[in-house]
Amino acid sequence: MTFIVSLSRMAGILGACLLAATGAMLTYEVIARYFFLKPTIWAAELSQLCLIWGCLLAMGWVLSLRQHITVNAVTNLLPPAAQRICVLLSLCVIIAFSVVVTIWGWDIFHESFVRGRTTGSLLNLPAWVAELSVPVGFALLTAQALVELIRLRTTHVASLGSSHE
Numbered sequence: 523m524t525f526i527v528s529l530s531r532m533a534g535i536l537g538a539c540l541l542a543a544t545g546a547m548l549t550y551e552v553i554a555r556y557f558f559l560k561p562t563i564w565a566a567e568l569s570q571l572c573l574i575w576g577c578l579l580a581m582g583w584v585l586s587l588r589q590h591i592t593v594n595a596v597t598n599l600l601p602p603a604a605q606r607i608c609v610l611l612s613l614c615v616i617i618a619f620s621v622v623v624t625i626w627g628w629d630i631f632h633e634s635f636v637r638g639r640t641t642g643s644l645l646n647l648p649a650w651v652a653e654l655s656v657p658v659g660f661a662l663l664t665a666q667a668l669v670e671l672i673r674l675r676t677t678h679v680a681s682l683g684s685s686h687e
Contacts, residue, residue: 523669527586530666534583540576544569563644574652578659582666585616585682592683602678609679613671616682620664627656 551565584590597608631653633639639649673679 523672526582526665526669530582530586530662533579533662537576537578537580537583540572540579544572544576547572567641567643567645567647571647571652575655575659578655579662581659582662585663585666585670588679588681588683590683592681594681594683597681605681606674606679609682610671610674612682613667613674616667617664617671620660620667624657624660624664627653627660631657 547565547569551562551569554565555561597605600608631650634648634653635650640646641649641652670679670682
């Protein structure tokens with residue numbers, strides 16, 4: 523269990539770094555384009571790639587931190603036992619959905635890898651580079667959701683998200 527939590531944390535930190543890199547690349551592109559009239563051929567595509575990977579890698583870590591966006595208007599009115607049942611059901615739905623997306627995402631990645639598909643952009647990167655983020659990210663989310671399901675037996679969790687009411 524601690525391995526999954528550590529892996530989720532490392533993936534989340536890597537995701538945060540990729541999001542920071544996205545901001546840096548787009549800032550560079552804006553400066554190059556508007557101040558020096560020299561746009562890049564790489565900044566837009568690589569920043570999209572970093573954004574995709576960054577968001578999908580961080581999903582498991584965000585779940586472990588209970589920072590996903592949730593709507594608690596009704597569940598906060600329920601007694602604690604009913605809130606725990608809602609968390610249990612939510613984790614089961616997350617696991618089922620994530621397993622399906624992981625499997626389908628792997629099929630899409632594998633087909634692109636085998637066929638040698640590319641993005642068709644100026645960089646013409648292999649399409650599988652972005653597509654691999656889907657099965658990787660959702661597999662990490664599945665693993666972390668399983669950990670949270672196991673932890674639910676011993677913790678008093680009332681929500682999967684943070685409440686900012």
